[in-house]
Amino acid sequence: xxxxxxxxxxxxxxxxxxxxxxxxxxxxxxxxxxxxxxxxxxxxxxxxxxxxxxxxxxxxxxxxxxxxxxxxxxxxxxxxxxxxxxxxxxxxxxxxxxxxxxxxxxxxxxxxxxxxxxxxxxxxxxxxxxxxxxxxx
Numbered sequence: 606x607x608x609x610x611x612x613x614x615x616x617x618x619x620x621x622x623x624x625x626x627x628x629x630x631x632x633x634x635x636x637x638x639x640x641x642x643x644x645x646x647x648x649x650x651x652x653x654x655x656x657x658x659x660x661x662x663x664x665x666x667x668x669x670x671x672x673x674x675x676x677x678x679x680x681x682x683x684x685x686x687x688x689x690x691x692x693x694x695x696x697x698x699x700x701x702x703x704x705x706x707x708x709x710x711x712x713x714x715x716x717x718x719x720x721x722x723x724x725x726x727x728x729x730x731x732x733x734x735x736x737x738x739x740x741x742x
Contacts, residue, residue, distance in 0.1 A: 627696060629647075629648065630646070632716065633715050635712050635714055646658075646716060654674065655674040657671045671690075672687065680694070680695055681694050681695075681701055688707070701715070702715050703716070
């Protein structure tokens with residue numbers, strides 16, 4: 606009986622340590638009035654916790670930093686206050702389900718772990734004018 610309890614405890618311990626792997630690249634799409642804007646968020650561990658940045662491939666923007674990245678109790682919060690952007694999502698089942706807020710607009714954004722060198726969906730450039738205005742505010 607003690608052996609079974611010890612094995613169960615070890616399994617739970619390791620699943621908590623390795624089951625919450627938030628680092629890496631995460632990909633999702635914002636739906637802005639019917640226009641899809643892919644975003645890629647890169648999260649890495651550092652001395653103080655986590656740091657992150659994001660890419661907006663259709664706009665040619667890469668490495669836009671978040672000033673604050675917090676991951677506690679399976680909740681990820683990304684803050685780029687200088688751009689008026691806040692993302693909050695719940696991590697679970699290999700995805701992060703949350704909301705992306707900017708300049709008073711709140712949109713759902715589900716992030717899925719990006720594997721390898723997948724490319725984002727390419728969309729015609731004429732669909733980006735509205736999205737560019739939103740991100741530049």
